[in-house]
Amino acid sequence: MQADPLSTARLDLLPLRVEHAEEMAAVLSDPALHAFIGGAPLTVDELRTRYERLVAGAPEPGVSWCNWVLRLREESRLIGTVQATVTGRHAAEIAWIVGTPWQGRRFASEAARGLVTWLVGRYVRTVVAHIHPDHRASAAVAEAAGLSPTDETHDGETLWRLALRP
Structure with missing residues (x-):
């Protein structure tokens, strides 16, 4: 399965390219973005190396x-990413991140809904996300995308799941 270009009401989800690293390094430069996921912002070179691995494939x-970058059409600029790791054609693990200046405007929810719709259209029947129990904003994104929290945890994060009938 390969990432296709997608559009939502306000966003273009563009398949990730190595060339996105420079703009995305600035978008993801706020250390506060790592409060729940750990680590620190990557430099342009580090992000370019990461994107090279991602573009090469699993x-x-x-x-x-x-993997997609999120382009906000009204500003014609990148604002975040969404990703899906798809196993077989029936299960996917998703994640998202939106730069600090664009948070609170439901861009992550919009992108996650678009991603889940795309996955379901490709016969994915189980979609999961791992969310820190104190990360209320990410929980709201997961809920907006149709996922529900489970009793399962992994590395201190709650597993959220959307399971559709085959």
Whole structure:
């Protein structure tokens, strides 16, 4: 499975390219973005190296890495990312991040809904996300995308799931 260009009401979800690293390094430069996910902002070179790995694809057979940057049409600029790790054609793990200046305007929810719709249209029947229990904004994004919290945890994060019938 490969990332296709997608559009939502306000966003274009563009398949990730290595060339996005420079603009995205600025978008993701706020250390506060790492409060729940750990780590620190990457430099342009570090992000370029990461994007090279992502664009090359998953080394595991049957696993697809689908990554998009989010372009806000009204500002004609990148504001974040969404991603899906698809195993086989029936399950995907998703994640999202939006730069600090664009938070609070439901861009992550809009992008996550678009991503889940795209995945379901490709016969993915289980979508999951791992969310820190104190990260209320990410929980709201997961809920907006149709996922619900489970009793399962992994590395201190709650597993959220959307399971559709085959």
